[in-house]
Amino acid sequence: MMSEGKPPNTILFSILTILIICCWFPAGTRAKNSSSCVSSSCGQISISYPFRLATDPPNCGHPDPIFELQCLQNRPILQPKSGKYVVQSISYANFSVRVSDLGIVEKNYTSCPAYSSDSLWDTTNYMSLYLQSNKDIILVSCLNPVNRPLYVEDPACGNRTDFLNSSRVYNYLVVGWVPDSELAENSCREDRRTLVSSDALSGNNASYTMIHDSMAYGMGLSWFRALCGECDRSNGFCSLEDNKIRCHHYCYEDTPFEERSFRCKLDYYGALIFVVGVGIASLLGLRFILGVIFVIGFLLYKRRKQRSSQDKNGAIEHGLDPESSAVELEKR
Template sequence: MLAINYNNFTIRIADPGLDRDNYSSCPIYSSVDNDLSSSYMYLASSQSITLLNCISPINNSLYIENPYCGNKSAFSNSSKIRSYFVIGSILGSDLEESCTFDTVVLTSSSIPLQENATYSTIHVALAFGFELYWYRAMCGKCDASKGTCIVEDNQIRCRHYCYEDTPISERTLRCKLDYYAPFIVLIGLPVIGLLIAIRLLCGLPFVLGLIVYKWRRRHLSVDDKTIEEYLKHQDNLMPIKYSYSEIKKMTKSFKDKLGGGRCGTVFKGNLRSGPFVAIKMMANSVASGKEFINEVAKIGRIRHANVVKLIGFCIEGSKRALVYEFMPNGSLDKYVYSQEGTVSLSYEKMFKISLGMARGIDYLHQDSEHIDIKLHNILLDENFNPKISDLGLVKLYPLDDIGGVSYKADLYNFGMMLMEMARRRGNMNPFAEKFEPSLLPFLGIRSAQ
């Protein structure tokens, strides 16, 4: 024995007649006499080498001459015996008439052996020896349980397979269950169906009563309910309702302030799932709680690539908040009114932003939604795609010093923004609530389709 491996449960042995440093040494025993103990198994990766004895020279590419290992006992009438190696097994049709089979020796050497291999290469490979599995010595319990013992991931494992020719009495419990499973299903399905039918009959009155109860609650007057009861009757498009404590946790106690205005203060936050959000803590409004909820429900149904998505809201006592998707590039005004040293957008980018704004306005006008459009209400995502924000806040926070919000007012404001973007200047106070008289007259600009 030359080596033992405890990782893959193998030993490496070699014929005692072979000496790596003595090229005239020859194998004594055959490696495949099948007289191994049941505790050992050959490796499928081992390569066989056949030794032949011939009484005359052989001119065959399969035969590799071995000048030292001729067995004179193979031919009683010849004093000169020639020995040859053949890589792998040899077919009867390939055996020359003047040759006889001597022995077969295995090797597990990593040296590639081909038909043109030299005698020295073959001798080194044979002297390296061949490997045998010895894990069978540890498979007693597995064999006793009628399992199949194998090596898997460098571990000895016992697998139980169900063979059809094994008598039922000799099968394992799992194999017996597999055998009787069709009969169990055939008998069990009617029984299960009967139990389900009984359950439905017993539960039907309860379900009908629950439906009637829900229907009556749905048709009760909203004026006689609290805000929480009203929210329960909104459809699935209603944004998520958060508690004030959840809002506080998202913003880490309102640590990161993004900006603010007359409608409230905006903070950066995190949802529990990871994405960033912008949370606007609303200032005091003249609108009632139900008016606030109605506006939230309306905004929450809006889905457009150029409108900021409302994710959720909070209404808890006097505290109200709106949770929007986060726009990492901020508002458009900081690029239009960019000062020296700040990032400025190209005119091509400005043109694409203008088209996006127009599409958003056109979409909102289709549902008769009007907004107080300003540059600081246009937010930019990570790809500088524009999105209109602060929808519905004009209704919750009306201004007395401007005309009513309308289709024409939206187009007028949009036209003025285009002029400011084109000139990269304009109203030096981007947060002004109304335009100065010196600004350009009304521009009839149709939004892009």
């Protein structure tokens, strides 16, 4: 005896509905850590994927060299292509890391940044400057004194190499972006720049010690791109939204069909899929209604035929002519 199952059209409609529900709306890309390694530590900093210490197995972190940290004097050191930065904290919740220039020593106000943060721009595809939470600190040297609120005299980190023929050079720390025209107007030249977290420096009347403390606190970098591998492989656009990694696929008219991702095709042809789905649902609904009507009619017909058969059998048992019995029944 064959087992009863769903009609083929119903199964196809169910599969189509599930695909539309699962793939119609954009979904987040989960942060994946395929490593089973135990977290390391250096000083007070816990280190796990995508970061790893140089002494950890290579498979315990992201393959890009930027995520390999050195532990020097109990301090984790981030080493881009140029420069060294002390890792002050790592937030695995919002995919950020706070680092400070190795040349800056906390509360040592004669220490100076050794590197320019500009070098971080070309460091890697996986680490980016966290611009929303950072402020520029520019070290400038000037031939003439500058009397402006944002120019804070720098007694320790001056650079005379640009003005070797001058007997006096004025050195400043400037908070924020300064146009080249303003520097030229004041006979100033930019020496180097660094970034500081806006959480450590607020207001426009910062003193030298406040700026130095903010440089020791460090700047924020975002590393969420390290967890976008699956999205990148599917030609998606990876972004960080509300501390969640999202993968979006965009479709354009000139994008070849074979180069579009499965979800991209669903998004692009979503309207057609919706119309087809509604059409299939309508046909199935109509078929169901007609089937119900047919079943009810068939049952009524069988019931009437059964009653007629019972009446004839009763008439025969009483010795009556079935036709005359039927007439009698109609008269009654």
